[in-house]
Amino acid sequence: MIRTGKQYIDGLGPDREIYIGGRLVRDVTSYAPFRSVIDSYAALYDLKHDPAHRDVLTYATGDGEERADVSFLLPQTPEDVVRRGDALRLFSNTSLGMLSRSPDIMNSQLAGIADNADWFRQWGDQWAENITNYYRYVRDNDLFLTHALGSPQTDRSKPSHQQKDPSMNVHVVRETDAGLIVSGAKQLATAAPLTDELLVWPNARGLVPGDEAYCVAFAIPVNSPGLKCFCREPLVTDVRNAYDHPISSRFEEIDALIVFDEVLVPWDRVFFYNNLEAATTMRFMAQGLALAHHSTAVQGVVRAGLTAALAYRIAETIQIGGFPNVGEKLGRLVAFLKTIEGLVYLAEHKPAKTPNGNWVPDRDAIQAYNVVFPEFNAEAYKMIRRLSGAGMMLTPSLADFTGPGAQVANRFFAGADTEGWERVQVFKLAWDLVGESVGQRVLLYDEFHSGDPMFFAANYARGADVAEWTSLLDGVLAGGADLYRSGRG
Ligand SMILES: Cc1cc2nc3c(=O)[nH]c(=O)nc-3n(C[C@H](O)[C@H](O)[C@H](O)COP(=O)(O)OP(=O)(O)OC[C@H]3O[C@@H](n4cnc5c(N)ncnc54)[C@H](O)[C@@H]3O)c2cc1C
Structure with missing residues (x-):
């Protein structure tokens, strides 16, 4: 499926928990400072429907008539690598290279992670299957992802379990039949309020024995119950025109700290947990x-x-x-x-x-x-x-x-x-x-x-x-x- 800009905007829904400028915003499309950048992201979705660009920006996935965004393509040949580059250049020319979280960035990242499914298999087949299925799900629904890897900038001299408040960093609280319950915070996630899903994994730096509960990787919809985005102050709050502000009128992406308050992560969205080895070696993968x-x-x-x-x-x-x-x-x-x-x-x-x-x-x-x-x-x-x-x-x-x-x-x-x-x-x-x-x-x-x-x-x-x-x-x-x-x- 290739979404249109309107389908992307409609998918943002009215049920988020976004804290910004002293307000709690549920429907991000109704918050004025977000409107222009939402339109900039939407334009990238519409571009894929332009007959002049469709063949460059999309490819047949091999599942029937289905097509997907080329940034999800796992190149089968050296020529596919160049093909991806052509599509990325077209997206970037459209956004002047100013959208650091244009959807192609995380689509490419997820494709690269899926190509490494066997790395997850070291700890069990289910983790490899989860990442492969998740990649297909995001690709086939043309979803927009961001990611959150780091821990809050609290006390960098101590590992997670020795922080003054050990529940500060994202950690597994308990396991249930339905999945993991996670709490704690991650920084930072660019464009999180405006995306569909969040990919979370640990930044390996500083993880030591004792930090096992913090070694968890998963993906989750941004509107999951208990997930809160605490945004920085918006850099643009006025309505700007393309003459006076050709860049800032279109590309203020917003960044957020993500807080998980007893959030349920279904098992099929977990890629590993309580796994210090995976967390500390993932960066090499x-x-x-x-x-x-x-x-x-x-x-x-x-x-x-x-x-x-x-x-x-x-x-x-x-x-x-x-x-x-x-x-x-x-x-x-x-x-x-x-x-x-x-x-x-x-x-x-x-x-x-x-x-x-x-x-x-x-x-x-x-x-x-x-x-x-x-x-x-x-x-x-x-x-x-x-x-x-x-x-x-x-x-x-x-x-x-x-x-x-x-x-x-x-x-x-x-x-x-x-x-x-x-x-x-x-x-x-x-x-x-x-x-x-x-x-x-x-x-x-x-x-x-x-x-x-x-x-x-x-x-x-x-x-x-x-x-x-x-x-x-x-x-x-x-x-x-x-x-x-x-x-x-
Ligand atoms: C605009 C912007 C957008 C971003 N978007 C995303 C995003 O979408 N998703 C995401 O996951 N991340 C994102 N990041 C976060 C980015 O990954 C982090 O900024 C980066 O990992 C560095 O971590 P930090 O900012 O917490 O800095 P810190 O780790 O706190 O570092 C601050 C200073 O302390 C030093 N320092 C800290 N710890 C050590 C140590 N152990 N040894 C030596 N020196 C140390 C550093 O060298 C640095 O000089 C974004 C960052 C920015 C600025």
């Missing part, structure tokens, strides 16, 4: 989730491309491109973009076969993206600020270019070859992208979405393949070692 990182990296390419194009447009608008200091910044920005594009190209065109015979993008290349992109992006945002100067701040509103002062505004805000409204529009995009809170949030997301960047890079170092270069190095050292052994000084 999860790090093999090149499909999920593929989605994120494609978003990064789109954002890097938008940023580079914006820098060129700023330079052209106020004619600063001829200055060597500006040329150097433009050159570096394009080099960032090409580096990121190159990593994604390499990942897509040098895929690896998984033990199940499926294909995934090259893990080293796609994870290298996660290591370098946050630094590139922070530098790129700084360059946009440098190129913009005060132009990014001195930006009247659309109303000023259509109101009584329009003539004056169009004259005195003019660019080298543009009227005032046109020059200001470019700088408004610059501010919305790199200065506004929604843009700043994306920068933070880039840094932390794969977990603590320091741990991510360290884990990457452990698994990366440098064998080819190690042989070269050994060859160089061997020459000196021969000299040493020969005693010729």
